[in-house]
Amino acid sequence: MSTIRVRFAPSPTGGLHLGGVRTVLYNYLFAKNKGGDFIVRIEDTDQSRFVPGAEQYIFDCLKWCGIEPDESPLHGGAYGPYRQSERKEQGFYKKYADQLVMEGHAYYAFDTPEELEKMRSDFKTAENPSPQYDHHLRMKMKNSLTLTPAVTAQLLAAGTRHVIRIKMPQGETVSFNDMIRGEIKNETDLVDDKVLLKADGMPTYHLAVVVDDYLMKITHAFRGEEWLPSAPVHVLLWKYLFGLNKMPEWAHLPLILGPSGKLSKRDGTKYGFPVFAMNWPQAPVGTDPKTNELTEGFKEKGFLPEAFINLLALLGWNAGTEQELFTKEELIALFSIDRVHSGGAKFDYEKAKWFNHEWIKKLKVESYKLKVKVLFESKGISISDDEKFEKILELVKDRCTLLPDFYDQSIFFFTDPSTLDTDAVKPKWNDDKKLFFTGWINALNNLQSWDVAGIEHSFKELATEKNIKPGELQSPLRIMLVGGKYGPPVFVIAEAIGKIATINRINKALDIFASL
RNA sequence: GCCGCGUUGGUCAAGGGGUUAAGACGCCUCCCUUUCACGGAGGAAUCACGGGUUCGAAUCCCGUACGUGGUACCA
Numbered sequence A: 001m002s003t004i005r006v007r008f009a010p011s012p013t014g015g016l017h018l019g020g021v022r023t024v025l026y027n028y029l030f031a032k033n034k035g036g037d038f039i040v041r042i043e044d045t046d047q048s049r050f051v052p053g054a055e056q057y058i059f060d061c062l063k064w065c066g067i068e069p070d071e072s073p074l075h076g077g078a079y080g081p082y083r084q085s086e087r088k089e090q091g092f093y094k095k096y097a098d099q100l101v102m103e104g105h106a107y108y109a110f111d112t113p114e115e116l117e118k119m120r121s122d123f124k125t126a127e128n129p130s131p132q133y134d135h136h137l138r139m140k141m142k143n144s145l146t147l148t149p150a151v152t153a154q155l156l157a158a159g160t161r162h163v164i165r166i167k168m169p170q171g172e173t174v175s176f177n178d179m180i181r182g183e184i185k186n187e188t189d190l191v192d193d194k195v196l197l198k199a200d201g202m203p204t205y206h207l208a209v210v211v212d213d214y215l216m217k218i219t220h221a222f223r224g225e226e227w228l229p230s231a232p233v234h235v236l237l238w239k240y241l242f243g244l245n246k247m248p249e250w251a252h253l254p255l256i257l258g259p260s261g262k263l264s265k266r267d268g269t270k271y272g273f274p275v276f277a278m279n280w281p282q283a284p285v286g287t288d289p290k291t292n293e294l295t296e297g298f299k300e301k302g303f304l305p306e307a308f309i310n311l312l313a314l315l316g317w318n319a320g321t322e323q324e325l326f327t328k329e330e331l332i333a334l335f336s337i338d339r340v341h342s343g344g345a346k347f348d349y350e351k352a353k354w355f356n357h358e359w360i361k362k363l364k365v366e367s368y369k370l371k372v373k374v375l376f377e378s379k380g381i382s383i384s385d386d387e388k389f390e391k392i393l394e395l396v397k398d399r400c401t402l403l404p405d406f407y408d409q410s411i412f413f414f415t416d417p418s419t420l421d422t423d424a425v426k427p428k429w430n431d432d433k434k435l436f437f438t439g440w441i442n443a444l445n446n447l448q449s450w451d452v453a454g455i456e457h458s459f460k461e462l463a464t465e466k467n468i469k470p471g472e473l474q475s476p477l478r479i480m481l482v483g484g485k486y487g488p489p490v491f492v493i494a495e496a497i498g499k500i501a502t503i504n505r506i507n508k509a510l511d512i513f514a515s516l
Numbered sequence B: 001g002c003c004g005c006g007u008u009g010g011u012c013a014a015g016g017g018g019u020u021a022a023g024a025c026g027c028c029u030c031c032c033u034u035u036c037a038c039g040g041a042g043g044a045a046u047c048a049c050g051g052g053u054u055c056g057a058a059u060c061c062c063g064u065a066c067g068u069g070g071u072a073c074c075a
Helices: A018-033 A056-066 A084-089 A092-102 A113-122 A147-155 A205-215 A225-241 A265-271 A304-313 A329-336 A347-364 A371-379 A388-401 A406-415 A431-445 A450-467 A470-482 A488-513
Strands: A007-008 A037-042 A106-109 A161-165 A172-179 A183-188 A195-197 A218-222 A249-253
Touching: A007 A018, A018 A037, A018 A056, A018 A218, A018 A304, A018 A329, A037 A218, A056 A249, A056 A304, A084 A092, A084 A113, A084 A431, A092 A195, A092 A347, A106 A147, A113 A249, A147 A431, A172 A225, A172 A249, A172 A347, A183 A225, A195 A205, A205 A431, A218 A225, A218 A329, A225 A249, A225 A488, A265 A371, A304 A329, A304 A347, A347 A388, A347 A431, A371 A388, A371 A406, A406 A488, A431 A450, A431 A488, A450 A470, A450 A488, A470 A488
Parallel strands: A007 A037, A218 A249
Antiparallel strands: A106 A161, A161 A195, A172 A183
């Protein structure tokens, strides 16, 4: 066992969105930077929201990102179980909750949901819109603090539905050190008596996180900023149950924000960028219930995992240098919790695409060739000559931001352009040019060898002979071969598609241009 | 309402008492290229506000504003 043990604890209730993946990533980078273990534990205590397949989905996302856990329900490990539902079976949560009751730090509460609702509406005022089950109100409720021991025992014996709540002490200040924010202080009077053990016997997050971290010997705990307000509950639980000296070090990560406020799952369809790492086939997480429109995940959108973790790592952390492109290994080597921001960061899709563009340029074509090939095949273009395919990708990679761009940028290498941008040709098209091309077809037919230099030479030779500037002819030629004003140098394209296709495309285009 | 956390260009951000306040994305101009990109050179644009402390504040302190989170038998 390593001395550093960092855990990521997702709940299998929804897709892995940007904030979630960044939390994993920071956990992982921190652990690996310190030579420690990265542990994934599943928090499946909320059965009502549990979604089948969600757990597998989480691991699929991690795998795509290149993150392999050292311990997890899928990978095994010595400190299992790695699912809370399984630890519940072992009775640990109940055991510790009972211990807290016995020691006077918690109590049984028999209030029904209706009674709780009544309390909240009865005590609701303008100054206090959401009354809490706290030291002000707990003596007005139905619990083992207000009931006699005999009645409590009777209710318990009768199997009355009940929960166990923490009894927040009065007048204490709980403080702890956050690795990112420094000392955080909270007054216990302002925190409510959180439920620790639910009526179904499942722990709430508050109990589970403490018990699990203790049992799994976790040394460092990263989580989102939204946990900060309940941190004093967890600190208190550590103090009562296992001792503060055994408590892991905390780091509360800043939020990732969307174009307006906190990034939500809806923002994907709203603003047209992915918010999830991957699509989730079992329950399409990006689907907008209203429009039934699916927002693709980063993977499906055509991001490279290298770019994805890179851009995510830089959203809230930087190395303190001007470097922005990092491999996973570099991130591990350079990651430092001291350089994580405390303020939230707004996600910028334009910058995200820039990262991917850089990675497409930076990586060797062969490392993503297969993904592009699959893309081509899904559009009905089968690739037979792998070597040629790789060459073509190399030719157009500078022009591609997302993987699907490869299709648009190189489809003309494989098939004749479906439409020609005639508007680009029309204004300057004339009979001289038409004559040039019919003449050039002859020259092409007589060409000994088919290579860039030869093609270009014959083109320029004939142009000079006809007294037309070669540049004026290159543009129409490009439209003929490509369909539009884009792509690598024309003669390179001509060479790649071959003599027959070149001549065919010129002939075809000449017909179309005839009506201009 | 109360409590927590935050605030350097439109965005990501460096800088943490003296700087012409880095760099990147995006935007604009120019060069390269008779295509589109890539590449190169420039440009516009910033310390939320108000008080202190100090010879001197983006930087330290206090307020205010704004943002965001929590205030569930959700995590």
